Amino acid sequence: MASFNASSNALDFLRGCVVDFDPETGLSKTAQTGKRRLSQMKGMFQDEAAREELSRHGDPVVYEFHSLPLPETPGDLAFGCSILNPGKVGDEYFFTKGHFHTILDTGEVYYCLKGHGYMLLEDPQGDWSAQELSPGKAVYVPKRYAHRSINVSATEQLITFFVFRADAGHDYGTIETKGYRKLLVEKNGIPTIVDNPNWKRG
Ligand code: ZN
Secondary structure: OOOOOOOOOHHHHHHHHOOOOOOOOOOOOOOOEEEEHHHHHOOOOOOHHHHHHHHOOOOOOEEEEOOEEEEOOOEEEEEEEEOOOOOEOEEEOOEOOOOOEEEEEEEEEEEEEEEEEEEEOOOOOOOOEEEEEOOOOOOEEOOEEEEEEEOOOOOOOOOEEEEEOOOEEEEOHHHHHOOOEEEEEEEEEEEEEEEEOOOOOO
């Protein structure tokens, strides 16, 4: 018995639900799943020719996310797991698309369950940082910062659990059109921050 409630209906989700997330796989029997394949990330990697080549040959799943279909109402929290596969496009590690929140003044927490990677943060004024993710570490994404997770392991998935205000909304378009100012690439076997030559100002 996972919980005790006066009644059992959809509102139980909003007043003390228990959701399963496997700490080894990030998978859930309760949450809904979304997938992003490499073909859905056109123009987002530095080496577009390499991305297209990989898309045509196998089109790997770059990442999955599992979250609940809860109402996006003020005062509630949205949460779920993100599962980012290992892989590279050219020398650039697999990453999630990354987003600002539509309500820009929204923080978020990512807690790393498995793997090794970074959370790349960038605000509209150009301040940026890359925070390391390893099991047991929680990264706080401050208000106003776009966030993208990056998997630097060659073999292991990067699994993180995230929580943010449910009505925050996602702005993927800004990153899709402008890109990040910085990229994380592998140089001599080491994760290295470089300027993004394709970053579009303004
Ligand atoms: Zn977010």
